[in-house]
Amino acid sequence: MRFSYTSAFGPQAFDTRAYDSRVFDTQAGSAAGDFGDLPEWDLSDLYPAVDAPEVKRDLDWLEEACASFANDFEGKLADLDGAAMYDCILRNERISQVAGRLGSYAGLLYYQNTVDGTRAKFFSDIQDKITNFTAPLVFFSLEVNRIADNTVESMLEHADLARYRPIFERMRKMRPYQLSDELERYEHDMSVVGASAWNKLFDETVADLKFNVDGTELGLEAAATLMSDQDRSKREAAAREVANVLGKNIKTFTRVHNTLAKMGDVEDKWRGMPTPQTGRHLSNDVEPEVVEALRDAVVAAYPKLSHRYYELKRGWLGLDKLQVWDRNAPLPMEDDKAVQWDDARKMVMDAYAGFHPKMAELAEPFFTKGWIDAGVKDGKAPGAFAHPTVTDAHPYVMLNYLGKQRDVMTLAHELGHGVHQVLAAEQGELLSSTPLTLAETASVFGEMLTFQKMLAGAKTQNERKVLLAGKVEDSINTLVRQIAFYDFECKLHDARKGGELTSETINDLWMSVQGESLGPAFEFMDGYETFWSYIPHFVHSPFYVYAYAFGDGLVNALYAAYVENPEGFQDKYFDMLKAGGSKHHTELLAPFGLDASDPKFWDKGLSMISSMIDELEAMD
Template sequence: MRPHRTPAIVLAAEPAVAAESAPALGTLPVWKLEDLYPSSTSAEFTRDLEKAEKDTLAFEAKWKGKLAEAAAATGEQGIGAALGEYEALDDLLGRLASYAGLTYYSDMTNTANGKFFGDVQAKLTDLSGHLLFFTLELNRIDDAVMNACMDRDPAAGHYRPWIVDLRKDKPFQLEDRIEQLFLEKSMTGAGAFNRLFDETLASLRFTIDGEALPLEATLNLLQDADPERRRVAALALSATFKENIRIFVLVTNTLAKDKDISDRWRGFEDIADSRHLSNRVERDVVDALASAVKAAYPRLSHRYYAMKAKWLGMDTLNYWDRNAPLPESSDRVIPWDEAKETVLSAYGRFAPEMAAIAGRFFDGGWIDAPARPGKAPGAFAHPTVPSAHPYVLVNYLGKPRDVMTLAHELGHGVHQVLAGAQGALMCQTPLTLAETASVFGEMLTFRALLDQTKDRRERKAMLAQKVEDMINTVVRQIAFYEFERKVHTARKEGELTAETIGELWLSVQAESLGPAISISEGYETWWAYIPHFIHSPFYVYAYAFGDCLVNSLYAVYRQAEAGFQDKYFELLKAGGTKHHSELLKPFGLDATDPSFWAKGLSMIESLIDELEALDDTP
């Protein structure tokens, strides 16, 4: 998932997994958050929080109302100097926010962590209010004046990509006091409902054979080889979601309405336009992607799940069998050290520099791997700030998919390390390209393992898992995007009931999964646990964008002569300084070309072809 700057104190390491499986996994690492601050009550944290307030107020007093004048100056009184000070503040505030957030995500059920996170958020929101003038005032400077300023002043010229990017927001910018109100109310509005969602999800327990399990462990059972275990897990998920559905319905209705209000005030035409703007991608490019994927449903997911049903000896799959392992799949638990070696060796074969950067995550305490109660579910790579280093969160349970998740998040981490040289203002990559390095890291790891596999049955199991992962990344995420579009569109007409949201969910799931999967009672609530719908509306298409892009990129790599790695590292190092069209041009790729998405989807289809051929081989 694309990270955000709100994940803070190192907690005592708890058992990674249930006692009986811990020895098989080996020693799992936990974060070394001391690299940010020794603790939430440390002198260092208190000092930086006080410094942030002092420097923020001083910056406001120095520059507010004076940027038009600064555009005509150079040196310490010029725009370049102001931008340098603003970037230093952004890094400091980001460090504080990252520490508070990472502490909270370490155990979201810990009330002390929740209070710390909430208090820091409140303080930083207040300080951000004193900085809000800067971008608004910059955007009021005439284009010709700003261009002349950047040409004349090298310090301002350094930030040209950021300034040009910022000015794309200009048509949707509101009057200063309204922007101030939106910012200050965000903590008691959208921010509060985001936190309610997180803490509710972390506290949920699902009863399996008399044992109360958290979400991550229960979802993991959907990959169990025993069909009865999968069925029981699915029913437990459905039962608990249903018991708590009123909270999820309230959160969804509130946030959809909150977004609608914001979009209306800002003048966005389409419900996803604000996301496209933040991603720096054109609406027609996303529409072309979504249309291409939807048209490919029959050739991809429908076809694959029909094959899988046959392999499992079923006419149709139950919805809880979607990610079931094949009979050929190994049920071996993969120790952490083996997962580490697998990913680093795959990275190293592509480029030693890539493996060296990823190795720092293992050696430096930059990874939190144990699955434990209260910890954030899923996985992410958090960039923190350029003056520090990223952190990766996974919930490692020893499944093959966990190894691929590790490869994915380390791809993000490598990207964040390389882009960090651009500085706090220009290191952030738009979401559409932020998934490039992560999906590419997965592909490198998969191909390395596949090349080493000679046994036909093992190869079939590996190919099937990869196809499923790609379907989950492309088909499932575009279905999620379509579901969000339906929900946000329907919300404009009034508050939505659980039944209405469930119907919308089932409609897109049936369309995307196809007739080979039987969707029965209980599945109508499974939209409730998807965090992207809450934290980042319309984020999900970035996964499909990244997967299709990487499929095309990987095809170029397989055919390329020497020099591909250098161009690839230049892409990652660019951070947010270049548009996707400029970054892809050296590889001969163009996301605005309608055939671009077809090329990416054809790779998934070719893997299904290979699976079918293996199935026919005696």
């Protein structure tokens, strides 16, 4: 929904890159004792239980608050002075906070166990009630966008209201695409049986998939991770079984993608949006030309990044051609020893403290106060995310920790999100949320700090080689793979305009970006053409994926600026995170002398990865 009220669990709540680049291993439910005492969420900071009186209290308050808000302000916004509009915004913000707390609690419970019928019902019921209660609020952005510019400017002269200027500016960017009030209300009411329902179908289908690999029944997490096992025969067996199971379910996935793409096309047509990507760019507060500059820079760099690296890896593995099950394979000299949870915690916290003690202090409560859920469990959502909840609570981090080096980097990544969300909370509910393009900044920077700390501690050339290769692979998965995914989505949505797409057509679109992005070192097994079907971003948040590439490229340039001129960098960095969504990317990057609208900006970030490949080549 682009105009109606939205609460918790928006797209920025999740970081599910694990589906492609951060695969996990072993069987669900078997790992908790293997890596130490893995933490679990304590959700009591939100609510004591699903049947707690506080839940009913907040639902009752929300229903009344939304009704009274509409009664007090609908049809009257243009006549308000700055002080009255400020009161209006504060009431809107409080509604957002209470709805967000309810939605966060229900969502976090659900993602702990997506196959639990009680949790699924609670989540669905809460979503339904929030949607119904907040329906009267749909008028707000529509009516604001009908107020004359000079009237809005007069309101914003009020000192307290002035800090909310970014809210008004972002709303008014959507003016050309508004529907009538009646249609906006209809879309709001239908949302729970629209995209949301198809998202649930996708989630439940993926959660129920079973993969039989060498006689063992596995879930998706476990099967996918075997594609990064030391044993090549296990990697192949897993890849072929994933392809087999996806192939058997491809009709369902095809229906989901056809429906969601068509729904998007219909909405775009009614709103007059020029491209399927326009809504995402507007919600990200980023200009289309900036995204295209990023996309073009990465595609142009395929030969010097992924093509060159995978040719090196082909040689290290002693193969004539790489197969898809070799892409995330460990190097022959890589130590497969599991990293204990306490060791992972120490690695990340030492790296954070090495940057600035404050960063470690902000991360500490995640480990000590039940803000992390780390173990792999039956029914738990795959991947990893950091969800900010609401600004009068705190974020929660979800992992599926299985002791790999990449799991350590995932911990660093999600803690970066968490630190960012804690710092941005002081902006309040309406200004704390960071556009997706900037939401990855602290997470990727946290990874970079952890990687550099580990690299500095490498005792042998082989250890350094493994670390460098791992970082390059993560960067390829973040930059190259995500831009290839973005191209796939663009092709899919464009093709859907011409009519219903068959599974074979979508498969062909997927394969059209694979060889281009991965390079000539690869062959592609039969069945790999279906691997688009289990990537959640295409379903939950179309065109989300370029935000990962944006964040990785931005952080590479940011880290280079830190190395070149560390004096005062930490203070500027914390100020950037504290700003949340209150500033445009140009304002946030200006203190560092960086400009994402300059095409050379992206080349600077890409050059950092290329230089790592240079070092790897020199080691051979």
